[in-house]
Amino acid sequence: MLKxxxxxxxxxxxxxxxxLLSLPTRMNNQLKWMVAGVFLPFLGLAEAVDEKxxxxxxxxxxxxxxxxxxxxxxxxxxxxxxxxxxxxxxVTENALLRQxxxxxxxxxxxxxxxxxxxxxxxxxxxxxxxxxxxxxxIVENSPVLSPSGLVGKIEQVESHRxxxxxxxxxxxxxxxxxxxxxxxxxxxxxxxxxxxxxDTSLNPRLVDFHHLPVGTxxxxxxxxxTSGLGGGYPRxxxxxxIIDSRSSTSxxxxxxxxxxxxDLNRLEMVWVKLPDQxxxxxxxxx
Amino acid sequence: xxxxxxxTCLILMAMVLTYVQSHWSMMEGMxxxxxDLLPVFAAFAALHGGLGPIIGLALIAGSWLDVLSAxxxxxxxxxxxxxxxxLHRLHxxxxxxxxxxxxxxxxxxxxxxxTISCLFLWGMSMQPLAGWGTLWQIVVNAMIxxxxxxxxxxILNQMDRLVSYEPVAQPWNRSxxxxxxxxxx
Numbered sequence: 001m002l003k004x005x006x007x008x009x010x011x012x013x014x015x016x017x018x019x020l021l022s023l024p025t026r027m028n029n030q031l032k033w034m035v036a037g038v039f040l041p042f043l044g045l046a047e048a049v050d051e052k053x054x055x056x057x058x059x060x061x062x063x064x065x066x067x068x069x070x071x072x073x074x075x076x077x078x079x080x081x082x083x084x085x086x087x088x089x090x091v092t093e094n095a096l097l098r099q100x101x102x103x104x105x106x107x108x109x110x111x112x113x114x115x116x117x118x119x120x121x122x123x124x125x126x127x128x129x130x131x132x133x134x135x136x137x138i139v140e141n142s143p144v145l146s147p148s149g150l151v152g153k154i155e156q157v158e159s160h161r162x163x164x165x166x167x168x169x170x171x172x173x174x175x176x177x178x179x180x181x182x183x184x185x186x187x188x189x190x191x192x193x194x195x196x197x198x199d200t201s202l203n204p205r206l207v208d209f210h211h212l213p214v215g216t217x218x219x220x221x222x223x224x225x226t227s228g229l230g231g232g233y234p235r236x237x238x239x240x241x242i243i244d245s246r247s248s249t250s251x252x253x254x255x256x257x258x259x260x261x262x263d264l265n266r267l268e269m270v271w272v273k274l275p276d277q278x279x280x281x282x283x284x285x286x
Numbered sequence: 287x288x289x290x291x292x293x294t295c296l297i298l299m300a301m302v303l304t305y306v307q308s309h310w311s312m313m314e315g316m317x318x319x320x321x322d323l324l325p326v327f328a329a330f331a332a333l334h335g336g337l338g339p340i341i342g343l344a345l346i347a348g349s350w351l352d353v354l355s356a357x358x359x360x361x362x363x364x365x366x367x368x369x370x371x372x373l374h375r376l377h378x379x380x381x382x383x384x385x386x387x388x389x390x391x392x393x394x395x396x397x398x399x400x401t402i403s404c405l406f407l408w409g410m411s412m413q414p415l416a417g418w419g420t421l422w423q424i425v426v427n428a429m430i431x432x433x434x435x436x437x438x439x440x441i442l443n444q445m446d447r448l449v450s451y452e453p454v455a456q457p458w459n460r461s462x463x464x465x466x467x468x469x470x471x
Contacts, residue, residue: 006371009337013344013367020360021410032359035349042350046305118354121308123320123423124404124414125356155356163356170413171356201419202318 029156036158043161047117047131109234110274111145112136116267117161126169126196126204127152130270133160141232143273149238149261150174150226151270162272166264167239168200168207175230176209176239178216179223190216190254191227194239197257205260209242212254218242224258234273288335291449293342296442300327300347308354317430319423324351325399326392326435328366330442332373333382333391340370357403358412365402369395385436392435397428 020028036043098105114130132138134157144151144164152172156163165172174194190212197208209224222242228235238261245256288296303323324347331339348362373380373391381387401424407414 005337006375009341010371013341014364017360017364017367017406020363021358021406021412023358025358028358028360032353035359036353039350039353042301042305046309050309118305118308119320120355121304121320121322121351122355122357122403123400123420123427124407124416126415127356129354165356168415169356170415196415198417199419201415201417202422203419 033156033158043117107276110276111271112138112274114144114162114270114272116270119265119267123201126166126172126200126264127155128164128166128267129161130164130272131161132272133158133162135159137274138162138272139275142275143233143237145237145271145273146262146267146269148263149240150233151262151264151267153232154272164270166204167194167260167262168196168204168264170196174233174239175227176224177227178218178242179225190218191229192253192256194224194258199257204264205240206243207240207258207260209256209258210248210253212245212256214247214252214254216245216254216256218245218256220244288331288339289446289450292442292446293331293335293339295445295449296327296331296339297343297346299438299442300324300343301350303327304347304351304354317426318419319426321427321430322351322396322400323431323434323438324348324362324366325369325395326431326438328370328399329373329391329395329435330439332370333377333380334442334446337374340367340374344370357407358410361403361407364406365399368402369399372398382439388436388439389432392438393428393432396431396435397424400424400427 020031023031095105112132114132117129117131120127130144138154138157140154140157142154144153150167152164152166152169154162155165155171167174175191176194177189177191180189192209192212195208195210197206199206200208212218220242224239224242226233226235226237226239240258240260243257243259245254247253248255300323307321307323327347328340328343331343344363344367348364348366349359351357351362352359373395380391382391404414404416404420408416
């Protein structure tokens with residue numbers, strides 16, 4: 001027989017849990033934000049311990065190794081500077097052509113580097129927290145990138161940290177397209193949506209590329225980039241490479257498996273793309 | 287019953303371990319599964335404490351896990367509470383001092399906790415990432431909870447001895463009274 005205190009506590013805790021989970025997402029997030037405030041000293045302490053551990057690592061690294069790394073980085077910077085010179089010529093040419101065609105000027109991306117605080121400790125979400133929040137100008141739905149490609153999008157913003165939904169999570173679907181190869185003579189490419197696949201729960205780097213036009217047979221290794229449709233992500237960010245393709249069960253679309261360009265398990269730094277500032281607003285402000 | 291210092295140690299240890307498992311995801315690379323050791327703490331609270339520690343752990347450690355993850359607030363509260371409550375119902379028949387019993391209790395808790403969370407989220411149409419891989423992850427989590435359980439129990443029992451007073455031997459305790467038999471028996 002169940003004792004009365006057991007029944008009372010069971011009913012009250014279950015009711016509290018169900019009420020919390022039934023709340024609208026925004027309200028639940030606000031409550032979570034408030035609860036995170038209670039744990040703020042612990043979060044701050046954990047961050048301080050992390051930073052201390054990182055600084056301790058620097059004591060262990062030898063001077064020779066640091067010098068070698070420094071030389072390698074200098075070489076890389078020089079290579080990038082040369083590549084930038086070449087790109088600047090293309091950018092200038094592009095701006096001139098846009099002006100002649102009367103197209104809107106494309107603005108340079110404003111990126112903010114962020115440190116990964118924690119990865120989701122559960123198996124059913126693909127997400128992480130970064131150390132930037134609304135105080136740093138982060139807004140919801142901003143794309144998050146790494147040098148290898150797309151990482152995800154910002155979903156919740158708190159004052160000092162933000163939740164990033166990674167590509168491969170059910171709540172982060174990406175409008176993507178097959179990159180046009182130089183050999184392709186027509187300016188058309190198959191568009192689709194990147195969603196989690198059957199293998200994603202075991203291997204977070206494997207996702208599905210759905211809703212491709214019937215008859216699309218992308219070659220294994222073909223590049224997948226963001227299409228820019230829907231406005232969530234700018235066009236051209238690398239997403240991954242095709243592994244294999246098949247026809248969907250309904251036969252209305254083609255599907256493919258994609259290996260993500262970014263290893264989401266090894267992220268330490270990410271870059272958040274801030275929203276483009278309106279040119280007219282900027283000019284008025286000046 | 288669990289003393290307040292022991293409960294504080296239990297909560298702090300649970301919180302530190304949860305943070306560590308979300309910060310250093312070595313196991314995910316190795317086993318393709320994130321490990322959640324909170325069910326082990328729920329099992330300890332269920333076997334060594336009453337309803338107070340169970341609700342306290344579910345509320346504090348559960349909220350902490352939800353704050354560190356993308357879980358909606360309240361997910362871990364329900365799963366930890368249910369896991370602990372079921373074990374608490376059985377605590378009188380479980381040999382909590384035996385290593386084998388600890389292994390199987392933690393194994394069961396490690397499988398039950400994440401399953402409940404996942405089912406709850408699925409039932410509330412929150413679209414958690416679930417597939418055949420989830421089954422593997424639950425099995426791995428259960429095994430690691432089973433193996434880690436006796437160690438965590440050992441540490442927490444040691445802490446309990448350190449921070450709690452020794453119970454005073456009662457003068458009316460029958461075990462310490464010498465029974466003198468008469469010649470008739």
